[in-house]
Amino acid sequence: MTFPKIDWNGILFRLLQGEHGRRAVAEEAKNAAIPGQAAQAVIDSTLRSLDGPSPILIGTTDTSKTLSVDSSTLVASGLVVGATGAGKSRFLIGLVLQLIERLSDLSRPDGSGVEIELVDPKYETYDLLRLALAALWLRTDAWKRDELASRIRVIDWTRDWITPSAPFARIGSDVSDAFLARLRADVIVQASPQSYTDAMRHGYFMLGRLLIEKQFPLNLRFTTKLFRDEPFRKRIAQGLADPDVREYFLDLDRNLPRQTSEALLRRMQEDLAFPEIRYSEGIPPSVLRKLLPRAAPSIVLGNYGSRMSLPPSKAIERANHRIVDVLLKAPRRNPHRPGLLLLEESPVLLSRSSELVDPLTTATRTLRSVGMGIVHVAQDFSNALPADLVRALVLNARWTAMFRAREDAELIYPHVLWLEEPLRAMPESARRRAFAKTMEGLPQRRFYFHAKGFPALPATSLTVRDFARSSGVSSEDELREIFNREIASRWVVPSSLAARLIAEWEAEVVDRAEVPPSAPPGGGKRNSHRTLADLLKDLGRDTERAE
Ligand SMILES: Nc1ncnc2c1ncn2[C@@H]1O[C@H](COP(=O)(O)OP(=O)(O)OP(=O)(O)O)[C@@H](O)[C@H]1O
Ligand SMILES: [Mg+2]
Numbered sequence: 001m002t003f004p005k006i007d008w009n010g011i012l013f014r015l016l017q018g019e020h021g022r023r024a025v026a027e028e029a030k031n032a033a034i035p036g037q038a039a040q041a042v043i044d045s046t047l048r049s050l051d052g053p054s055p056i057l058i059g060t061t062d063t064s065k066t067l068s069v070d071s072s073t074l075v076a077s078g079l080v081v082g083a084t085g086a087g088k089s090r091f092l093i094g095l096v097l098q099l100i101e102r103l104s105d106l107s108r109p110d111g112s113g114v115e116i117e118l119v120d121p122k123y124e125t126y127d128l129l130r131l132a133l134a135a136l137w138l139r140t141d142a143w144k145r146d147e148l149a150s151r152i153r154v155i156d157w158t159r160d161w162i163t164p165s166a167p168f169a170r171i172g173s174d175v176s177d178a179f180l181a182r183l184r185a186d187v188i189v190q191a192s193p194q195s196y197t198d199a200m201r202h203g204y205f206m207l208g209r210l211l212i213e214k215q216f217p218l219n220l221r222f223t224t225k226l227f228r229d230e231p232f233r234k235r236i237a238q239g240l241a242d243p244d245v246r247e248y249f250l251d252l253d254r255n256l257p258r259q260t261s262e263a264l265l266r267r268m269q270e271d272l273a274f275p276e277i278r279y280s281e282g283i284p285p286s287v288l289r290k291l292l293p294r295a296a297p298s299i300v301l302g303n304y305g306s307r308m309s310l311p312p313s314k315a316i317e318r319a320n321h322r323i324v325d326v327l328l329k330a331p332r333r334n335p336h337r338p339g340l341l342l343l344e345e346s347p348v349l350l351s352r353s354s355e356l357v358d359p360l361t362t363a364t365r366t367l368r369s370v371g372m373g374i375v376h377v378a379q380d381f382s383n384a385l386p387a388d389l390v391r392a393l394v395l396n397a398r399w400t401a402m403f404r405a406r407e408d409a410e411l412i413y414p415h416v417l418w419l420e421e422p423l424r425a426m427p428e429s430a431r432r433r434a435f436a437k438t439m440e441g442l443p444q445r446r447f448y449f450h451a452k453g454f455p456a457l458p459a460t461s462l463t464v465r466d467f468a469r470s471s472g473v474s475s476e477d478e479l480r481e482i483f484n485r486e487i488a489s490r491w492v493v494p495s496s497l498a499a500r501l502i503a504e505w506e507a508e509v510v511d512r513a514e515v516p517p518s519a520p521p522g523g524g525k526r527n528s529h530r531t532l533a534d535l536l537k538d539l540g541r542d543t544e545r546a547e
Helices: 006-017 018-032 036-050 087-103 124-139 142-150 175-193 196-216 220-228 230-238 243-250 258-272 275-282 285-291 312-332 346-350 354-361 364-369 389-396 407-411 421-425 428-440 476-486 495-511 532-546
Strands: 054-059 066-070 077-083 115-120 152-155 299-303 341-342 372-378 399-402 446-451 457-461
Touching: 036 066, 036 457, 054 087, 054 446, 066 446, 066 495, 077 407, 087 115, 087 124, 087 341, 087 372, 087 457, 115 124, 115 220, 115 428, 124 142, 124 299, 124 476, 142 152, 175 196, 175 312, 196 220, 196 258, 220 258, 230 243, 258 275, 275 299, 275 495, 299 399, 299 532, 312 341, 312 346, 341 346, 346 372, 364 372, 399 407, 407 428, 421 428
Parallel strands: 077 372, 077 399, 115 299, 115 341, 152 299, 341 372
Antiparallel strands: 054 066, 054 457, 399 446, 446 457
16 A cells, blocks of 8 residues: 655644644644654654643553643643543543642742632532542641642532622622623523513512622512512612612512512522522621631632532522622633633533523633633533534634543544554545544543644543542541531531521611611722623733733
């Protein structure tokens, strides 16, 4: 058999040139029948190019070489795809641990050089990272442990303690009350399995504007009295600075028919029937500010697994509120400090929140300008999400780690290098089928790593150790206990304390109708952003201009 004549020197040369050259090489490598030695040269050169000034180890190649990728690539957006049990979460843990190890420096006053936010609707990855961080805490010198613990924030809740959150607290001065209220109402309505009419959604939106202006928590007794007790409502409404909201509540009977407000109250009652929700969202923002640490942590671990105690929709709602927080705060983050938002089971989160889909996908470039990347982890992108969304995610991803997969494997096919003789000789269609079969049967931990502009390389993920054994404790439960005691405890509030704080607020505002004056907005001019994508786009432009 004869090989077409290929200018390997030229290819290797271009491989080392920018994106354009690399694309061309990937293209040629794909189509060409590559002599074994030259193919190895392409692999080696790819490995060298992926490596960089700040390499992060993510796996080993088939020839036992290390697969290291520069952190600037990895903290841009990526996709981790593969069937259940294929090794996605372990890969993610390995990546996070490497990033923390490589980029964090406890001796530096500004803390870690990387920010990680995990949103896990499934609990397992949260739990693994919790074990890993407890193990890290144990390995850290005693005098540095407090410093380490203060850099980790935990979002979790059980029956006995909760991480408080305040969806109706203001987020900076560049986010208007109306904009924030709309996002919150959208998240609540879309996550809910119950149906909301337009009128109910609008009622929630207006209530949200009131809560944000007054800096009140979500509270059933307050809302019930607001809707049903006219003198009380007048008292509250007259103190409102926003004329739209004031007029709306002064004339509530006309603006929100009784039937609608009652239906809204019923839904709220169901939501707040769960103590975890009532306690975590019920503490007034002003009290929370005094209760929680002020320091901005570099690692935020969020467990949004509903486990047995919450309906999944409430857990997803909370996860989506958190994603809103992260996106709204993104423009004010330090763009020189890389940040990664890790979305485990991304389709589960996205399919319930159309308002977030756009900024999470198409505005990825803008997020990049503020130094932030998003990693989507999914068992099955192609079937779980609409085709145009999948396309947007793929277009915006700088890298993909493809584990055992069926349909999704197609995403990586065009970038694979054909090294084995029988495959190289096959016609395209047969090769495609053979590849699909290989990908369906890929062993655990095996994956193809594809960074845009480079050929995809097969590799095996790093071994994620048994954290209990390697840190010399008797069980994982012991590590969990250490984590909860030394790290999570800073961010959680016992349910009994939450209940007391909420009762105190109710006694003051609901029972005695002592209404504090409206909190002034954070100063500065109000913006005109009406969507999240708007806001991010605008802020992105500012950053780009500043560059
Ligand atoms: N890097 C690794 N190191 C050690 N064990 C691994 C690794 N990757 C996978 N495994 C083994 O495979 C199992 C499944 O891995 P993992 O939980 O990462 O899969 P997954 O793709 O996240 O699955 P799911 O879709 O169900 O969440 C693990 O419980 C572990 O036993
Ligand atoms: Mg997993």
